[in-house]
Amino acid sequence: MASAATSEVLRFDDVNLHFDGTPALDHVSFAMNSGETRVVFGAAGAGKTVLLKTALGLVRPDAGHITLFGEDITRLKESAMYGLRSKVGILFQEGGLFDSLTIAENVAYPLVNQQARGNGRGPEWEEEVDAKVQESLNFVELGNTLEKYPSELSGGMRRRVGIARAIVTGPPLVLYDSPTAGLDPITANLIVHLLIKERDTQGIAAILVTHRYQDGHLMANFRYNPDSGRIEPAREAEGPGGVRTKFFVMNEGRLVFQGSEAELRASQDPYVRKFVK
Amino acid sequence: MLDYFIPWIETFQEFLFLAARAFRNIFRGPHYVDDILIQMDVIGVGSLPIVVLIGFFSGIIMGLQMGRALTTYGAQGQIGQIVSISLVREFGPVLTALLVAGRNASGIASEIGSMKVTEQIDAMRALGTDPIQKLVTPRLIATMFVLPLLTIIADFIGMFGGALIAFGLLNITWSEFWNNGWRALIYQDLFQGLIKPFLFAIIISLVGCLYGMRTSGGTQGVGRATTQAVVVSSIWIFVITAFIDPLFFT
Numbered sequence: 001m002a003s004a005a006t007s008e009v010l011r012f013d014d015v016n017l018h019f020d021g022t023p024a025l026d027h028v029s030f031a032m033n034s035g036e037t038r039v040v041f042g043a044a045g046a047g048k049t050v051l052l053k054t055a056l057g058l059v060r061p062d063a064g065h066i067t068l069f070g071e072d073i074t075r076l077k078e079s080a081m082y083g084l085r086s087k088v089g090i091l092f093q094e095g096g097l098f099d100s101l102t103i104a105e106n107v108a109y110p111l112v113n114q115q116a117r118g119n120g121r122g123p124e125w126e127e128e129v130d131a132k133v134q135e136s137l138n139f140v141e142l143g144n145t146l147e148k149y150p151s152e153l154s155g156g157m158r159r160r161v162g163i164a165r166a167i168v169t170g171p172p173l174v175l176y177d178s179p180t181a182g183l184d185p186i187t188a189n190l191i192v193h194l195l196i197k198e199r200d201t202q203g204i205a206a207i208l209v210t211h212r213y214q215d216g217h218l219m220a221n222f223r224y225n226p227d228s229g230r231i232e233p234a235r236e237a238e239g240p241g242g243v244r245t246k247f248f249v250m251n252e253g254r255l256v257f258q259g260s261e262a263e264l265r266a267s268q269d270p271y272v273r274k275f276v277k
Numbered sequence: 278m279l280d281y282f283i284p285w286i287e288t289f290q291e292f293l294f295l296a297a298r299a300f301r302n303i304f305r306g307p308h309y310v311d312d313i314l315i316q317m318d319v320i321g322v323g324s325l326p327i328v329v330l331i332g333f334f335s336g337i338i339m340g341l342q343m344g345r346a347l348t349t350y351g352a353q354g355q356i357g358q359i360v361s362i363s364l365v366r367e368f369g370p371v372l373t374a375l376l377v378a379g380r381n382a383s384g385i386a387s388e389i390g391s392m393k394v395t396e397q398i399d400a401m402r403a404l405g406t407d408p409i410q411k412l413v414t415p416r417l418i419a420t421m422f423v424l425p426l427l428t429i430i431a432d433f434i435g436m437f438g439g440a441l442i443a444f445g446l447l448n449i450t451w452s453e454f455w456n457n458g459w460r461a462l463i464y465q466d467l468f469q470g471l472i473k474p475f476l477f478a479i480i481i482s483l484v485g486c487l488y489g490m491r492t493s494g495g496t497q498g499v500g501r502a503t504t505q506a507v508v509v510s511s512i513w514i515f516v517i518t519a520f521i522d523p524l525f526f527t
Binding site: 092 | 396
């Protein structure tokens, strides 16, 4: 029996999904517990984004079962999904920011939405939202962009705003879809550092889809030191990296590899080796 | 042969599902009142200048053409009657709906289509918001509310344009024009003139939303969705007119 500290947050049981006869997910099975990280590699069109969208119930599988926070969401009605989704943060590949809203309104959106769905508004509600938005934007080092619009920010800044929005409600599971794609190495490393910091300060579970081996390596081997405020190599014994970070490699909808970084590096599969640099 | 019709049937089925969910959401929370008011402003106030302009000139054109024909028979005194009946029954609702379709079905489709291709719709769902509740229902309510009002304004302005022609070119007094025009109308005309914009509003808003929601293929897809929304909603305006008119034929 899993303890509360390591409870299962997400499980895929033999999930299949086809688009126009082409497999997007092909017999995918895995499980992950709270506080764990999965790094997903794969070529374009391998099914990485679909994996995340299926986990969140945005796309329904043809067969198999998906369990999110202990609830089978495979055939759950859309209206019943909204409550569960509020426990999951997601950063979309293109950011998914609402371009007609300011940065502050974008980040506040999940909070406002939760209130709109029936939690009621107390007198100090707006102040609480403002404080959380500011805190979340400070976390991604964009605390001075409150009144700007997404179009006024660079691609890297928009991704960071996306991260701020994904984590503003403090969800126990966050899904990151290619947060470093198309960014310069400095910005990409900054974003991965933010993900490590979020993981280690909040203890969240995360799935990170990426093309860069370096992103997974950093997630698996580095930790955030709250005393120094810096990212530093994690020793074997103190993790959170190695033991709680596993790597997936996807190819044409199939999970062709699941394992630790050491196992990934040792793999002789030519497709898997393409992602190890 | 059947394959040709399948996409049309599927689209119509999608339209019915969207309509059912949008109408059901009117009676279920959360209600996005701010969004409804914004859409009323965009669709109603935003369309007002063009509706006034086109209504005015259509009244003038109708006055000129009808006046000329009526003068042939020495019946120019009937100009108010003909202009008011034509405008209230047919031209006011149809012209206003076509203008709003051109302006707003395209706007709705492009706005929602852009949101679709930039993953904003998925983001909305992921953040726990029903996109139909947030995007479609407010546009439906707003259009159902403002299109009949715009039609009434277009009818009135059109009659004013007709009155100018009657007074200026046909030597008809103001009071004669308005008395004839007003007396010619029966409740059935008013009912017909108001039920149409109500139905057109449902078509314009939902077709715009449907093609926006179905958008795929980047910016090119947004352009395609916009064009389809205007074409399909315009066609449906005439189809609905053709079905409603016989009901009031007697």
